[in-house]
Amino acid sequence: MNDTTSSGLRGSIVEEELTLTTIELCRACNASESHIELWVAEGVLQPSGASPDEWRFSGRSLARMRAATRLARDLEINSSGVALALELLDEIEKLEARLRQVSARPPRP
């Protein structure tokens, strides 16, 4: 096996520091532009900008798009089913966060 080393690499935290264009998101998720448009139409992705050429996606869109692609592929569900699943997962996450806050308060005497 060959061996190569690249050193001193510095990256950007996608979720904190970057916004992505439609083309960048396509490449990063190995998806076509029409898939991205589909997820935008379903509300799974919410870019700023008026048209696909001007769309800017938040860094969080990367993980969301990848999750949507995996769910659609692995569970064979259609796009609105995926959108529903992702919304419900978001809801669960919010409720769990609230549950943690409540249980973090000192117990009532």
Add this chain to the structure above:
Amino acid sequence: MQYKDYYEILGVPRTATQDDIKKAFRKLARKYHPDVSKLADAEVRFKDLNEANEVLKDPEKRAAYDQMGSNWKAGQEFQPPPNWDAGFEFRGGDRSGGGNPFGGSEGFDTSDFFESLFGKRGRGGGGPRRSASMQGEDHHAKVLIDLEDAFHGAERSISLRVPKEGADGRVALEERRLDVHIPRGIRAGQHLRLAGQGAPGSGGAQAGDLYLEIEFKPHPRFRLDGNDVYVDLALAPWEAALGATVDAPTPEGAVQLTIPKGSAAGRKLRLKGRGLPAAKAGGAAGDLYAVLTITLPPADAEKALEAYKSMASVFADFDPRPSRGG
């Protein structure tokens, strides 16, 4: 190599119909899909499910698998019997039949067991050959880091195995080592983009990018919940009862923590801003929660027994198991 019982993985009897298998797979796949399940081993289970389904949904592969007999136990040391697959012919092994409307060419890794029987699944292989100049593909990899790395930032060496086509056209695995700076404040599930570290471009075009998904190694002491860090803090019964000031561990060193008197086990004390730091100036840092536990001193010496006995008489009315009304 260990035998895998695909029927057991899908929870169906060996006599299951193709329809039963499909139903069982769909149900379990929804339950254990790594994007849905919170279980730590969801990814492994989902991989097993996919593999079991891959074999059992295909009548030819299933028949060949069945032919090896039902005497094998899951986990048993396994070698395929000679000529076990004689008389069977497997099709290309393309999972979705190429008809997936959602794209995404990532397959799933198969186990050694699967590969010994059915060969390696066609994994990527670089996709369709493109002509002229073409920017390289973006790649993804997961990276495990220590919790402390997110507090202090760190230099980490990462090894990736990437298939590379040699001059002779044969694809060999190449080990790539990357020395990467892990920025302070990075969170689990976030991605680090390394520009130009993906697949090389063809015809002089730019290379793709590499996305590293960050995961934390389990820490022996600290637990993570989003940006918040939890740590168990053991107290002596009198510290909890009378109040005390004790050293509490945090990923950035011990801090003095005041325990209010009358603290019960399970109480969480919050240290604001002592959780994961913010990656950007002005961002919000997480909090640290010390979860109180109470450790009883051993009752093995005469004096200790005396102390417990005198507690028992002082607290004669104390009922640790009050029956709840209703």
